[in-house]
Amino acid sequence: xxxxxxxxxxxxxxxxxxxxxxxxxxxxxxxxxxxxxxxxxxxxxxxxxxxxxxxxxxxxxxxxxxxxxxxxxxxxxxxxxxxxxxxxxxxxxxxxxxxxxxxxxxxxxxxxxxxxxxxxxxxxxxxxxxxxxxxxxxxx
Amino acid sequence: xxxxxxxxxxxxxxxxxxxxxxxxxxxxxxxxxxxxxxxxxxxxxxxxxxxxxxxxxxxxxxxxxxxxxxxxxxxxxxxxxxxxxxxxxxxxxxxxxxxxxxxxxxxxxxxxxxxxxxxxxxxxxxxxxxxxxxxxxxxx
DNA sequence: TATTGTTATACTCTATAACTATA
DNA sequence: TATAGTTATAGAGTATAACAATA
Numbered sequence: 411x412x413x414x415x416x417x418x419x420x421x422x423x424x425x426x427x428x429x430x431x432x433x434x435x436x437x438x439x440x441x442x443x444x445x446x447x448x449x450x451x452x453x454x455x456x457x458x459x460x461x462x463x464x465x466x467x468x469x470x471x472x473x474x475x476x477x478x479x480x481x482x483x484x485x486x487x488x489x490x491x492x493x494x495x496x497x498x499x500x501x502x503x504x505x506x507x508x509x510x511x512x513x514x515x516x517x518x519x520x521x522x523x524x525x526x527x528x529x530x531x532x533x534x535x536x537x538x539x540x541x542x543x544x545x546x547x548x549x550x
Numbered sequence: 551x552x553x554x555x556x557x558x559x560x561x562x563x564x565x566x567x568x569x570x571x572x573x574x575x576x577x578x579x580x581x582x583x584x585x586x587x588x589x590x591x592x593x594x595x596x597x598x599x600x601x602x603x604x605x606x607x608x609x610x611x612x613x614x615x616x617x618x619x620x621x622x623x624x625x626x627x628x629x630x631x632x633x634x635x636x637x638x639x640x641x642x643x644x645x646x647x648x649x650x651x652x653x654x655x656x657x658x659x660x661x662x663x664x665x666x667x668x669x670x671x672x673x674x675x676x677x678x679x680x681x682x683x684x685x686x687x688x689x690x
Numbered sequence: 691t692a693t694t695g696t697t698a699t700a701c702t703c704t705a706t707a708a709c710t711a712t713a
Numbered sequence: 714t715a716t717a718g719t720t721a722t723a724g725a726g727t728a729t730a731a732c733a734a735t736a
Contacts, residue, residue, distance in 0.1 A: 569727095573727080602717085604716080604718080607717095607718095614717080614718065614719085615719070615721090618719055618720080619719090638716090639717095641717055
């Protein structure tokens, strides 16, 4: 049988290793000091912007109040911009600014380096399998 | 090619989903209110106790000061016990108490339920492959 | 009534540095 | 000198509830 609790521990350990490496080298790529969560939001926006805030909340499984605060921070640093949603006056659209796009590129380099480092023990096929399997878990 | 940044995002999303589910149902299994990190430490001790603190620090990739604080909390709740290491007077051995062992059992049920829920989209072989791959990343 | 987003508050987790004791 | 563990502090992340505006 596959022990789910053991799986949770493995997930935690792998993610913590990645986070620790990212934090250690943050000065090299997190020039605006957006932090781990800020980085995730920027990377996500790079894929799906412009995006409604609620979409970010659901996709990243974070609290909406947290997303509000974080977006205000990113906006104050000139990395993202909020605009009213034309289809629904309750909603707000968030998009990357030009500066935001440049920072995302730098962010990606740092993240790629950390992840590559942690995944080094894997064969290319295993890496591909991992990407495939994780992809199936976050389809939406 | 396999995009490492995308992989990091998938990891984050999967782990956050698990964490969110765990938090939501915490009242059902986290009777001592040890929190997510406290749960991880207890699950780890269930596998490798008695263990030196430094081993926990390395294995979980957490800061040693954080581990000190957390262990003091767990000790105050009667879940773990510290004892001097006979081989090295600088070190401290941590072990689960009987109460700690009982709590771990309950914890495992809650974690198993959350992880099983999140991994439901996977076929059994994919689940096994995931466990295998993650296992290769945390060998030590 | 339900949803979107904001504000406020309390709690948990993390990073860093300084310190003591032992190897 | 180096390692194990502790203490202290600041910063980042998270959960919860209450609120205003719109659907």
